[in-house]
Amino acid sequence: MSAGLFIAQRLSAAVLAFAVAVHLATIVYAVRDGLTAGEILARTHGNAAFFAFYALFVAAVAVHAPIGLRNIIREWTPWRSPSLDLALAVFAALLLVLGLRAVFAVYVA
Amino acid sequence: MMRASHKQPGFAAALLHRLSGLALAIFLPLHFLALATALNGAAALDTFLAATSNPAVKLTECALVAALAMHMTLGLRVLAIEFLDIRERTLVVLSGCAAATLAVGLVFLLNAG
């Protein structure tokens, strides 16, 4: 990848290292004795700190995942043309939109 | 005869890192779609959670949680080599990452089962 993509990848990785650690701890704690929508939403509803954290999480993932996929596709398949970069930009936008939509969903529900 | 480069611990680390990342990238849009069912109210999310509470799904979730832990720990290895100039003994580090992965997966399974 280019120097710019590499930096974006490693920077988002650093953000995710922190976010994923928090997320894993939350998951493991939250799934005790089963998981209901009520339990999730009780924590996330109207919680601005939660919203900010997960919005940042989603943004980092939307940068990190497509760049990782780019490496895999370029190295393991014949697809290397600029159309790959375009397709991955679309995937990044998809992750961002779906992700922010999900964060919003549990914020307002 | 498997080529020697594929028997290297660094190759195993990179392969596991790549495959876990791939699994997560495929899973994520589905995860976002599932959570967004809450837009239709808490009951909608509850319906989805109930529908996916069978053992096969729980096992898949456990695998994904383990994949996340694996991807993170192996990613920290890459960051350490590249930016902290750490000259690590890969096999030791790899074992540590595997242990952390299993621990996280196990804790999830015990809590969610």
Added chain:
Amino acid sequence: MPASKNESMLSVEVWRGTDTGRFQTYGVPRRVNQTILDVVSEIQREQDPTLSYRFACRVGMCGSCAMVVNGRPRWTCRTRVSQVVTAAGGLRLEPLRNLTVVKDLAVEMTQFFDKWRDARGAFEPGSAPARDFAVVPPSTPQRQAADAGIECIGCGICYSACDVVAWDRDYLGPAALNRAWTLVNDVRDAGREARLAAVSGDAGCQACHTHMSCTSFCPKGIAPTYSIAGLKRALLWRALGSDR
């Protein structure tokens, strides 16, 4: 002395042909302190003069004899049969990977050295070369970094072992990037900017995924992985506008 009739013969599979071809099996008597170079030389001189292979110094200085032995790239002159032979007395000899096979065990090294050039792996004195010897204390961090990678003799083992080269033939590869790193750390060199640009990009240092086969297999004990990591850091600082 051979212990028994069965243990006294090696079964040696040797690649014959070019990029397409087949393995041909030879029987070679096992001898004390035998090296792989001894084995392949015996085949060519005593059994099959049509076999093509390379060697020169015989003593681990030139790197000409590099080839893949039982799945791993090695110098045949410095590899004892006893080190690598299978329990059944088997050896498999193949040409170096990721390079076009000229014939049998000899590969075309041009691409390997072209990438050395493309990575700007040559010292550049600049437009105003110094008039006197530069004073470079060996203990300085930069000189230590350069010294750690300077002993490369271009044998191609790291290049053969690199999976990223196998997956992307444009990737510059560990040797070329390692050499570029030694020059980035050479305080006398005037070509730093252009060199950093040359080692960046889809074919550049960022493509390294730290498999570390290069570092494991280098017969000179060089660690291209860490040289490449140094280049990644140098490019990061460069992008952030720093001169580090």
